[in-house]
Amino acid sequence: MTAKKVDFKRSKKWEQELNKCIRCGYCYELCPLFKSYTWESDTPRGKLILIYGMIADEIKPNQEIVDKIFQCFYCKNCSDNCSAGVPVTEVLTDARADLIEAGYDVKGTIVEIDENLCSVCGVCVPLCKYEALSIKDINKDQKKIEVDKIECRGCGLCVAACPSEAISQIEGCDITLPELHEKVKTLIQTYEDMKLIIFCCNWSLFPGMQLSESPTIIKAPYGIIVTMCSGRVAPELILNAFHEGAWGVMVAGCPPEECDHDGNYKTRRRLVLLKNMLKELNIEPERIKLEWFSTGESAKLKNAITEYVKELEKMGPIKKIEIQKMVGG
Amino acid sequence: MKIDIKKIEEIVGENNYSDNIADLYVYSSDASVHQAMPAVIVKPKTIEEVQKIVCYANKKKIPVTPRGAGSGTSGHTVPIDGGIVLDLKQMNRILEIRPEDMLVRVEPGVVDDDLNRALNQYGLFYPPAPASSRIATIGGEIAANASGVRSVKYGATRDYVLGMKVVLADGSLVNLGSNTRVHSAGYQLERLIVGSEGTLGIVVEATMRITPLPKFRCLAVANFNSLKDAGNTISDIITSGSQPSMLELMDKVGIIAVNKAMNLGLPEVGAIILFEADGNVKEAVDYEMKKMKGICEKHGGSGIEMSYDAAERKRLFSGRKKLFAALSRYKEGIICTDLADDMGVPNSKIAQTAEKIHEIAERNNVIMAVYGHCGSGVIHTKIMFDTTKKSQWKDAERVIEELYDYVHSVGGVTSAEHGIGLSKAPAWKKARSDILPMMKAIKKALDPNNILNPHKLMDAPDDWVKATNLRYNVRS
The missing domain is CATH 3.30.465.10 (Uridine Diphospho-n-acetylenolpyruvylglucosamine Reductase; domain 3)
Incomplete structure (x- = not known):
């Protein structure tokens, strides 16, 4: 794709803020995209550098740069923790608006609708807190769901809720359902003592190492999988964790009123239904646990995990016959 | 210097290198004022891959600049001659x-x-x-x-x-x-x-x-009316034979900045000292803390808060922890630059160096914060000015020259813990001209083709402003 002329009128108003970024890089540790992709250009600092370069006319926008700018889950870990107070996501949103206006085709972390699968049932529309989804008329008889690419925050609640599985998101940063399934499977198969799988919201901090690995010392009976929001934890993900051999599943989300996307309310409803289903199958509903943690409550999370592992050890593994019933085997 | 990208791909695989402009531009800078574009970023995962890349680069005389987090403050990882940036963050086990x-x-x-x-x-x-x-x-x-x-x-x-x-x-x-x-x-x-x-x-x-890990840690904070009193307190604590495990200084500029950035409500006094002792015997830690508290009080230290509790210690230290970045918020229109950021001075010169820094800053129309691990003689500063103006860069140049001349005159060092890189090289070379031939000889013996992070330290350009592009948008 050839370079397009972009009027950076919205982005330019942030030049002073971009100067305030002293490029310390402390935001790396907090960025889920950096942890997945490991390129500095995926970090909040990297994105700010790219925007600065474009408005200072040092680099010309191209598809590679645009793709980076449109990759962000808006978890705001960076802006909430930036000691220089740079409103990273606000700068990013304005840069996105400038690039969209110039006609760039973008994907990034924004959701995509497969029109062949979408029945335009509209379930997703009221789910989106950012009003990024709407029903549009294509012609007199046909309608479609349209995604506002500037407003979409990539939280993925609509992906988890779509009954036709018509909504999808970028692969490669462990957020899609197949990727999460794979992660659960790897954890359980790699570590034989693995009893508990924890789906931990990226918005609340989680304990343990962030950017390094230690293959020699991991002996924990639990594995943490970071999801973009507890609202993204689809029921089949939990059921499959049991199928793979987990003794229990904990979903750790932000407390009510604190979730940016209102995803936690959906999780709560979903988990009540799932627990009822377990009861029907003669499996202890206590094998699913929902806990709320605010940002910075990693010590509380650690304690909750320790206690829950003890509970699970008392319960023991799920009997195989019940799991087969559960997944239809 | 033509880099064979296919060769690089053969060594590290297609997902572990990049020559697209988005990556090259991001890797062209660090936390310093400098910026220079590399030709390719390579992310090796094994020792063998590093060996192969370096071997290839040596044959072709391609510069190789190793890079960790890219948080250096003096341009150490800015690839001044282009070439390969070796991002080692994937070797993280x-x-x-x-x-x-x-x-x-x-x-x-x-x-x-x-x-x-x-x-x-x-x-x-x-x-x-x-x-x-x-x-x-x-x-x-x-x-x-x-x-x-x-x-x-x-x-x-x-x-x-x-x-x-x-x-x-x-x-x-x-x-x-x-x-x-x-x-x-x-x-x-x-x-x-x-x-x-x-x-x-x-x-x-x-x-x-x-x-x-020590069983006990106790952290305290003390307020001082003047920077001089705080500086002298630190010198006295060290000469008293006390064994602090931390002895930090923060001046008023720093206090105002963290208050603005983090809304901490710290008292905006002349300076704050944080002191900590640790050990396995509580009585011994108590003894050290009491002794240091006494020295603070002797110099007019007040409002002393002290705690063994981890959460409370975190609270007391939060302002200092985030000070570096928070300086950006000191004043609108003023930008915090990583220049002259980590000199070391002898213990007896802390107070006078701290005061000298403010005097030099004021005379040259810039703002400077004074903070750091002064217990070990480390004085951090940042030069804060309007980076869009050429004249202010001239001011910064003068500040750096005057400041380092002073630091060297009292027996201090150009860099205590951040390194020389590009921006500190001119002052350091001036002060340590006697050791430069030895360092150059070592470099030549180990790296005859001058491929490893070339033109840094003793080989860095004599004018730091023109050494590379500045990463700031300078207008008039």
Whole structure:
């Protein structure tokens, strides 16, 4: 794709803020995209550098740069923790608006609708807190769901809720359902003592190492999988964790009123239904646990995990016959 | 200098290198004022890959600039001659923790805080943590001989290096040092690599000494009416024989900045001192704290708060922890630049150096904060000015010259813990002209083709402003 002329009128108003970024890089540790992709250009600092370069006319926008700018889950870990107070996501949103206006085709972390699968049932529309989804008329008889690419925050609640599985998101940063399934499977198969799988919201901090690995010392009976929001934890993900051999599943989300996307309310409803289903199958509903943690409550999370592992050890593994019933085997 | 991208791809695979403009531009800068574009970014995962890349680069005389977190403040990782940037963050495994030998073996990309998270499970820790420990890599810390808030008791990176594996400029691999606390067998070559800023070899594995976590830590904060009183308190604490595990200073500029950035509500006094003692016997820690508190009070220290509680200590330290970045918020229109940021002065010169910094800043129309690990003589500053104006860059140049002349005149050093890189090189070369031929000879012997992080340290340009593009948009 050839370079397009972009009027950076919205982005330019942030030049002073971009100067305030002293490029310390402390935001790396907090960025889920950096942890997945490991390129500095995926970090909040990297994105700010790219925007600065474009408005200072040092680099010309191209598809590679645009793709980076449109990759962000808006978890705001960076802006909430930036000691220089740079409103990273606000700068990013304005840069996105400038690039969209110039006609760039973008994907990034924004959701995509497969029109062949979408029945335009509209379930997703009221789910989106950012009003990024709407029903549009294509012609007199046909309608479609349209995604506002500037407003979409990539939280993925609509992906988890779509009954036709018509909504999808970028692969490669462990957020899609197949990727999460794979992660659960790897954890359980790699570590034989693995009893508990924890789906931990990226918005609340989680304990343990962030950017390094230690293959020699991991002996924990639990594995943490970071999801973009507890609202993204689809029921089949939990059921499959049991199928793979987990003794229990904990979903750790932000407390009510604190979730940016209102995803936690959906999780709560979903988990009540799932627990009822377990009861029907003669499996202890206590094998699913929902806990709320605010940002910075990693010590509380650690304690909750320790206690829950003890509970699970008392319960023991799920009997195989019940799991087969559960997944239809 | 033509880089064969296919060759690079053969070595590290298609997902571990990039020559697209988005990556090149991001990797062209660090936390310094400098900026220069590389030709390709390479992310090796194994020692063999590093060897192959360096071997290829040496044959073709392509510059190779190793890079950890890219949090350097003087342009160490800015590839002034282009070429390959070797991003070592993927070599991030803690290979072995040996509590029985009190050592740890790590790859260079392991992050300092992560290492400590792992060690804490064994009741151990790795002490030389810089303020950037949440992202700083062990490789980068070795390259800069980094230290941090606890250097007053525990020393710097060099005091913890036992051994290392290093890829030399011809691609060969050497094992330096030992697994023992001391060795006496010729040149201490592992020490030579510490502080070499990637100019002599690429550290691909490090064996570091570790130490038990103390059972008790007590942190206190004291307010002072003047910077001079605070500076003299620090000097007195050190000469009194007290053993602080932390002794930090923050001036009024710093206090105002963290209050603005984080809404901390700290009293906006002349200066604040944070002092900490640690140990395994509470009475001994109490004794040290009481002694230091007494010295503070003798110099007019007031509002002294003290705590053993971890959460409370975190609260007391929060302003200092985030000060570096918070300085950006000191005043609208004024930008915080990483210049003249980490000089070291003798213990007796802390107060007068701190005051001199403010005097030089005022005379040259810039603002400077004074803070740092003053217990070990480290004085951090930042030069804050309107970076869009050419005239202000001239002001900054004058400040740097005057400041370093002063620091050197009182027996201080250009850099205490961040390294020389590009922006500190002119002042450092002026002060240490006697050692430059020796350093150049070592460099030539180990890297005859001058491929490893060229034109840094003793070979850096004499004009730091023109050494590279400035990363700021300078207008008039």
